[in-house]
Amino acid sequence: MIIAEELPAWAALLVALLLLFGTGLSLTGALGLLRLGNFYQRVHAPTLGATLGAGCVLLASMIFFSILQTRPIVHEVLIAVFVTVTTPVTLMVLVRAAAHRDRSEGTFKEPGGRS
Amino acid sequence: MSAQVLHWSLTVSQLFLTLAMACAAFRMLRGPRAQDRVLGLDTLYGNAMLLMLTFGIRTGSTFYFGAALVIALLGFVSTVAIAKFLLRGEVIE
Numbered sequence: 001m002i003i004a005e006e007l008p009a010w011a012a013l014l015v016a017l018l019l020l021f022g023t024g025l026s027l028t029g030a031l032g033l034l035r036l037g038n039f040y041q042r043v044h045a046p047t048l049g050a051t052l053g054a055g056c057v058l059l060a061s062m063i064f065f066s067i068l069q070t071r072p073i074v075h076e077v078l079i080a081v082f083v084t085v086t087t088p089v090t091l092m093v094l095v096r097a098a099a100h101r102d103r104s105e106g107t108f109k110e111p112g113g114r115s
Numbered sequence: 116m117s118a119q120v121l122h123w124s125l126t127v128s129q130l131f132l133t134l135a136m137a138c139a140a141f142r143m144l145r146g147p148r149a150q151d152r153v154l155g156l157d158t159l160y161g162n163a164m165l166l167m168l169t170f171g172i173r174t175g176s177t178f179y180f181g182a183a184l185v186i187a188l189l190g191f192v193s194t195v196a197i198a199k200f201l202l203r204g205e206v207i208e
Contacts, residue, residue, distance in 0.1 A: 012117030016124030023131040030135035033142050046158040057165045064172050075180050086191040097201035098150040
């Protein structure tokens, strides 16, 4: 941690807060994955970490490297765009697969209460 | 002082992410059905990518960025492939 000595205090504090907030959201999402009742409820939980959690950690990384190297480093935008685009695609395909499996076994219930 | 703040926040962040990965791994190993296991795998990949980024901040090198990008790419491709397999019974039709 010799490198971080060069960082001004406000930047270190900002990076630390963003890191703690982002990873706390990721942990909350993973705990939801552990706690919630059925698959259709569980599929909502990890998106908390995939959107705002990942966004905060990526922003922290961007701020850290930009101030450390005194030039704008925006590599992390690549990961942010990629995660934003792929998460809905992944989860929609997965939920369609789950609904298909449940329908073929006759255990699928429509969300409105109709069976 | 700034090094202390950053050091402790990085340690706590890595602890949080490791716990999140443990939760996802539990759901992957114990998931009642196949789709729960795939969801656990997807969460595991996402948290591993964030852990790589925190390692990058800790060491101050940008090499970990490439690892994080590769993990995100492979996670997306593998999750979609397994979900497609669950949906159709084959990956590429």
